Amino acid sequence: MKGKKRVLLAVSGGIAAFKAAALTSRLVQADYEVKVMMTKNALNFIGEVTFQALSRNPVYTDTFIEPDPEKIAHIDVADWADIIFIAPASADxxxxxxxxxxxxxxxTTIMASTAPKYxxxxxNVHMYANPAVQRNMQRLVQDGYQFVEPDEGYLACGYTGKGRMAEPEDLHAxxxxxxxxxxxxxxxxxxxxITAGPTQEVIDPVRFLSNRSSGKMGFSLAAEAAARGADVTLVAGPVSLDTPHGVNRINVQSAEEMYKAVxxxxxxxxxxIKAAAVSDYKPAEPLTEKMKKSAGSETLHMIRTADILAELGTLEKKPVLIGFAAESENVEDYAREKLRKKNVDAICANSVVSEGSGFQVDTNSLDLFFRDGTKDHIPLMSKADAAKQILNHIPPLWVNRYDR
Structure with a gap:
């Protein structure tokens, strides 16, 4: 049985070859085994020694260089690959x-391989739009190749437009x-x-009410669900996190905006999956002008915001519904009460006062409570790993529900 996943990276001629070097480094650090092959034109932009050092493997540049007489190099590496990634891919x-x-x-290697190909x-922007290039790409799609759409931006030729190779972090994803x-x-x-992050409830043009949520747990769940092949919509409060690859993001600010989007x-x-920390209350009448300091105390009249989780629990065709409960005491009691009261399938509960768990950290420890009375514990781990554990519990919940 294979150990590391095997990536064969094909580099063709183009200034974006430097991004292929960055991609190689990222993949090796992520414990992939990487081998690189290069066209002769690619060697005009970056040396094979660079890829050899980064991949810690020999680099293939010539079909007729056969270092092992017992193997045909291009056939051997074609059979070796779990996936072939062509980046950058020139028009040629x-x-x-x-x-x-x-x-x-x-x-020759790509033609001889049965591995999936990206x-x-x-x-150049005009070259990318050329009918011949578009026709060739369409033919390759029909042949089973998958394309990574290029980005729009400033190109090495001086033009601005579509044609810049996707960034190494996107290719890695x-x-x-x-x-x-x-x-x-x-x-x-x-x-x-999936909902993530805090909401902000306006007091006046300067101030708002919010909480400590960073959005990291919800974003980790969105990233993992998208990676598994789900069609993910992430409704995000105001956070400074990058949108996970393959996720459709809707930005909101207030609890009302989040309610409408969800x-x-x-x-x-x-x-x-309701992972956001939604404000329970908001000012009854937000001020249009900045509130000035006064000598005495001020009273702010508050009203309840919409309870998104409870509203979801009343739907006639209710989706599998996962809630979160961030508590500072009596975690299990509050979680089980929320599970019953909100009519959800599971509650992911954690103690926000426990070290390494809760808001504004990269780790979490959770207890999962289910409608059938069972529970499971997720020990302290990264939020990315915790997201995997949470998602592993969901498929049994949608079995035998109803046809969509």
Whole structure:
């Protein structure tokens, strides 16, 4: 049985070859085994020694260099790969693959491999839009290749537009997703709505009421669900976190905005995970001018915000519903009461006063309480790993519910 996942990276000629070096470094640090092959034009932009040092493997540049007489190099490495990633992919390489040409190390290896193949184009904006290039890409899609859309931005040629190769972190995420998706077919196509972060309730043009939520737990859940192949909508309060790869993000500020965004998506969802720390109260009448200091005390009249979790629990076609409970005492009692009162399938509860757990940290420890009375404990671990544990508990909850 194989150990590390094996990535064969094909680098063609283009200034974006430096991003391929960064991708190689990221993958090796993430415990992938990486081998690199390069076209002759790629060698004009970056040296093979760079990739050899980063990958800790020999670099393939010539079909006719056969260091091991017992093996044919391009066949051997073609069979070795779990996945082939072509980044950057020039218009020339795309054309050659689309037309079945195989006369260098990169093309012969790709043609000889049955591994899944991903292509990350990088070229001038007009070249990318050229009908011939678009036609070649469409042919490759029909042949089973998957494309990573290039970004828009400033290009090395001086133009600004679509054609810049996707960033190494996005390519890394796609490779992660490829392997995670394969391990979790039950999540493919599931429609998942996740809330994350705090909400802010306006007092006046300067001040607002909020809480300590960083959004890290919800964002970790969104990243993992998307990696497993789910169609994820992330409704995020005001946080400074990057949108996970493959996630549709809706930014909101107030509890009311979050309520509207969630309810708009909920009835079509298979799963809703309410990880956001929503304000329970808001000022009855926000001020239009800044409140000035006075000698005495001030009283702020507050009213309740909409209870999103309870409202979701009343839906006729209720999705699998997962709530969170951040408590400072009597965690189990409050969690079980919330489970019953809100009519949800599970509650993920944690103590915000426990070290390493709760708000504004990268770790969490949780107790999961289920409708059937069972519970499970997630010990202190990274929020990314905790998200995996939480999602592992969800598929049994949607079995035998109703057809969608």
């Amino acid at each position: 390489v795309i054309a050659r693959l689309a037309n079945g040409l195989a006369d260098d190390m990169v093309s 292509i990350a184009p990088a070229m 796609m490779i992660d997703h490829h392997f995670i998706r394969a391990a979790h077919p039950e999540w493919h196509g599931k429609r998942v709505v 309810m708009n998506k909920a009835e079509a969802a298979d799963v809703v």
